[in-house]
Amino acid sequence: xxxxxxxxxxxxxxxxxxxxxxxxxxxxxxxxxxxxxxxxxxxxxxxxxxxxxxxxxxxxxxxxxxxxxxxxxxxxxxxxxxxxxxxxxxxxxxxxxxxxxxxxxxxxxxxxxxxxxxxxxxxxxxxxxxxxxxxxxxxxxxxxxxxxxxxxxxxxxxxxxxxxxxxxxxxxxxxxxxxxxxxxxxxxxxxxxxxxxxxxxxxxxxxxxxxxxxxxxxxxxxxxxxxxxxxxxxxxxxxxxxxx
Numbered sequence: 001x002x003x004x005x006x007x008x009x010x011x012x013x014x015x016x017x018x019x020x021x022x023x024x025x026x027x028x029x030x031x032x033x034x035x036x037x038x039x040x041x042x043x044x045x046x047x048x049x050x051x052x053x054x055x056x057x058x059x060x061x062x063x064x065x066x067x068x069x070x071x072x073x074x075x076x077x078x079x080x081x082x083x084x085x086x087x088x089x090x091x092x093x094x095x096x097x098x099x100x101x102x103x104x105x106x107x108x109x110x111x112x113x114x115x116x117x118x119x120x121x122x123x124x125x126x127x128x129x130x131x132x133x134x135x136x137x138x139x140x141x142x143x144x145x146x147x148x149x150x151x152x153x154x155x156x157x158x159x160x161x162x163x164x165x166x167x168x169x170x171x172x173x174x175x176x177x178x179x180x181x182x183x184x185x186x187x188x189x190x191x192x193x194x195x196x197x198x199x200x201x202x203x204x205x206x207x208x209x210x211x212x213x214x215x216x217x218x219x220x221x222x223x224x225x226x227x228x229x230x231x232x233x234x235x236x237x238x239x240x241x242x243x244x
Contacts (some may be wrong), residue, residue, distance in 0.1 A: 011222045012175040017068040019170060019183065021142050026075040033084070040083035050119050053080045057098040057133040057142065059181040070173060072181065074098055074142065076135040088175050096179035100151040101130035102187040102220075103171055103227065104161065110202040111227055114158060115214060126201075126209075127217035128184070129158045144170055144183075151185045159200065163187045172226070176218045183225070204228060 029037065045051050058081070060073040082097060104112040114129055117124045131154045136142045148168045155161050171186040203209055205228045206221050 008172045010177060013218050014070060014173040014175070015068055015224055016170065016173045018070070019144055019147075019173060020065065020069070020071045021144075021170035022071060022073050023142065024073045024075050026058065026060075026077050026081075029081075031135060034189075037080055037083050041080035044083070048123075051079070055135050056082075057135055059096040059098045060177070062175070062181065072098070072173075077211070079132075082159070096181060098133045099130055099180060099182045100133060100147050100154065101174075101182050101184045101223075102151050102155050102163075102168070103184050103223070104129060104155070104159075104163075105187070105227075106202055108204075110204045110208075111224060112159070113201055113203055113212070113220065115199040115201075121218075124214040125217055126214060127214050128222055128223070130154050130182070131158075147183050148185055151183075155187070172223075174219050174223070182219060189193045 041053065056077060056079050058075045058077045060075045062073075063071045065071045065243065102112075106112065113126050114128065116125050116127065118124065130151060133142075133150055136146055140146075145165075147170075148165050151168055152163055152165055155163055167186040170183065170189055172184045174182045174184060176182070201208075201212060203212075203224055206224055209216065209221055209224060
């Protein structure tokens with residue numbers, strides 16, 4: 001599949017009104033690449049024993065199918081093959097993950113962001129609620145409805161916020177600097193509490209992000225800028241909270 005456009009440096013925000021997902025076979029790894037991937041994974045597990053080599057969806061390609069209509073090719077893989085991107089000269093290139101993120105606004109038009117707990121794979125990183133997409137069971141489709149279900153489940157697990165599926169709609173598709181592709185769904189206002197996020201904050205502008213202590217997901221600043229440009233301005237100080 002061809003790229004939707006010449007890929008610029010940095011983050012791409014793709015205005016997509018219709019997203020179609022097509023499964024494809026993962027590439028075969030050479031014996032050398034497989035050994036290297038296993039080595040990188042073993043090193044990562046030694047550094048963080050909580051890592052689990054579970055099933056995950058990899059993005060195999062993007063292609064436009066008309067104005068605002070995007071086709072995403074995907075393949076079944078596991079987390080360890082994410083390490084391919086750290087191997088210069090690797091003959092296999094299926095290293096980009098597919099994830100979902102929830103654009104969760106508040107009544108005063110700020111966005112909910114969270115910091116990942118220390119036991120997670122992205123410890124200390126600020127990002128939108130969400131996570132990597134898992135492959136569906138056999139004979140079940142991976143489509144936008146499945147992405148919405150996955151996003152709703154992640155939102156509950158990470159924040160305690162339970163949003164009806166009908167309140168989640170596709171907002172943007174993003175491609176990060178490292179090639180990962182995310183489907184962002186927008187949600188209605190809600191409040192909740194707890195798990196994978198050890199701290200939460202509400203931000204309205206990129207200036208609010210400066211006050212957040214720690215690294216941030218590469219897509220976070222562009223998404224906040226995009227949201228800030230579309231949301232009405234209201235006077236309210238940024239608020240953050242730590243979970244007990």
